[in-house]
Amino acid sequence: RLAAALLALLLAGCGTAETGQQARPAMWLVEDDDTRIYMLGTMHALPRGTDWDGGKVARAIEDADELVLELPPEELAAAGAIFQALAPRSAPLAMDKRLPADALARYRALEASGSDFGGDKLDDWAVMVLMGQRVAHNAELMPSEGVEAGLTATFAAAEQPNDGLETARAQLMLFETLDPQTQRVLLTRSAAKADKSVQDVEALTEAWGRGDIAALEKVINEDVDVVPAARKAIITDRNRRWSTWVTERMARPGTVLLAVGAGHLVGVDGVPTMLEAEGMKVTRVQ
Numbered sequence: 001r002l003a004a005a006l007l008a009l010l011l012a013g014c015g016t017a018e019t020g021q022q023a024r025p026a027m028w029l030v031e032d033d034d035t036r037i038y039m040l041g042t043m044h045a046l047p048r049g050t051d052w053d054g055g056k057v058a059r060a061i062e063d064a065d066e067l068v069l070e071l072p073p074e075e076l077a078a079a080g081a082i083f084q085a086l087a088p089r090s091a092p093l094a095m096d097k098r099l100p101a102d103a104l105a106r107y108r109a110l111e112a113s114g115s116d117f118g119g120d121k122l123d124d125w126a127v128m129v130l131m132g133q134r135v136a137h138n139a140e141l142m143p144s145e146g147v148e149a150g151l152t153a154t155f156a157a158a159e160q161p162n163d164g165l166e167t168a169r170a171q172l173m174l175f176e177t178l179d180p181q182t183q184r185v186l187l188t189r190s191a192a193k194a195d196k197s198v199q200d201v202e203a204l205t206e207a208w209g210r211g212d213i214a215a216l217e218k219v220i221n222e223d224v225d226v227v228p229a230a231r232k233a234i235i236t237d238r239n240r241r242w243s244t245w246v247t248e249r250m251a252r253p254g255t256v257l258l259a260v261g262a263g264h265l266v267g268v269d270g271v272p273t274m275l276e277a278e279g280m281k282v283t284r285v286q
Contacts, residue, residue, distance in 0.1 A: 023052040023209035025262065027060065027286040028272045030246060034253035037246055039271060041262030042147035043208050045136050052147055056286035064257035067155040069148050072164035079168040086176050087126035095119045103191035110134055110194040124183035125175035128190050135197040151259055165242055174233050182229040208262050211286060217266040236269045243274040
């Protein structure tokens with residue numbers, strides 16, 4: 001759920017499900033006399049056929065001169081190779097030495113739904129990322145159907161700029177540099193909930209499609225409140241940097257569509273709340 005709501009690096013496989021879901025994700029607007037910045041909460045992978053670009057989002061896409069994502073296309077394309085370089089442990093450690101019995105059983109059941117994760121040779125954070133990939137695959141969520149993929153294609157066709165806030169290496173290093181205890185807590189919690197993970201991600205996707213920011217905030221808080229170091233690194237610090245980016249970008253004229261994981265735009269440390277705390281007027285427009 002954390003990866004689905006927050007991370008552009010959902011190194012996910014493909015599914016084939018069709019859906020007629022009409023999604024209306026939450027979106028905010030910051031504006032002054034000559035600058036408008038739409039902030040759209042995204043899901044990085046979605047069921048095939050999800051209609052998310054209607055309503056006010058269609059207007060934002062039409063009006064925007066520039067698209068800004070967590071990662072620009074070239075960084076997303078490089079993510080797999082960087083993951084392969086960072087993920088291995090310095091020395092193997094068997095998964096049954098890392099996880100308690102109940103969590104290990106659920107981890108093994110998720111692993112058995114596809115190919116072996118090779119977890120013994122990987123850092124805890126990397127195993128968790130691969131689990132997120134498998135869950136996305138099993139839930140038939142497709143990065144090619146996600147919001148970022150659709151926006152990238154639209155802005156490329158219009159020959160409009162597509163920039164990013166981060167690099168793939170920086171995003172993966174958020175996990176690589178977490179202390180070992182925090183990594184182990186995250187992995188253990190992910191494994192312990194693996195038997196319900198597909199249902200959880202489906203519920204998250206439905207909440208996103210309704211624009212239900214209270215439900216999204218609840219999901220994010222459940223996943224990271226017990227690991228403060230993860231909240232700080234993965235959510236709060238990044239949101240603070242992105243809020244600074246928005247503030248600085250407001251000094252230049254134009255219309256920008258800023259599209260980032262929906263979990264970054266909700267809650268007391270979400271980007272809209274941070275901007276409001278700085279005295280900026282933020283309006284929810286969808």
